[in-house]
Amino acid sequence: SQKIEQNSEALNIQEGKTATLTCNYTNYSPAYLQWYRQDPGRGPVFLLLIRENEKEKRKERLKVTFDTTLKQSLFHITASQPADSATYLCALFTSGTYKYIFGTGTRLKVLA
């Protein structure tokens, strides 16, 4: 069956360190993969999109990698700050399903 897995356990890291979040998927061939940030009681906010033929994308302190062989995306936040504390969601778009499927998200807490 098709699955998207994000670490359901919260990730706690110290301020200034690099946070690395994982998105694994099975039985999908995604054309695009997106990362979103969601704060409590709010809608997700789009951060980055990476296409199947791209290995890496960067935006300021954010970096996303996409390994279609491992069926995995890694999301990095460098020099993390307490304001980065939120839930981070990955979402896959496949031409087969023709829609975005979301993972359940990983809660990140950056400790001051």
Add this chain to the structure above:
Amino acid sequence: KAGVTQTPRYLIKTRGQQVTLSCSPISGHRSVSWYQQTPGQGLQFLFEYFSETQRNKGNFPGRFSGRQFSNSRSEMNVSTLELGDSALYLCASSLEGANMGYGYTFGSGTRLTVV
């Protein structure tokens, strides 16, 4: 520019009633998608509308329906509400459809509670 506006923000309904939720996308965005978010299931896709046509539909019962107007505003309707329909309903707009590789802009959602 204004973001995605969802109304109402909060709603309490009784089992068996029906409800209509509204979404105004970002000006110029033609695609509107609806998602249901619950703690156990995460975001589940309901449907996508593009230029007033439903382009894709998730695995929800027929009690869930939607439509899009010529100005791209969208509504979703849930009839015969069940307790399990309690959730945060999120609307997402994008310039073109999801297949074009655009990110979504989400609204803040409508929190529906069914009692």
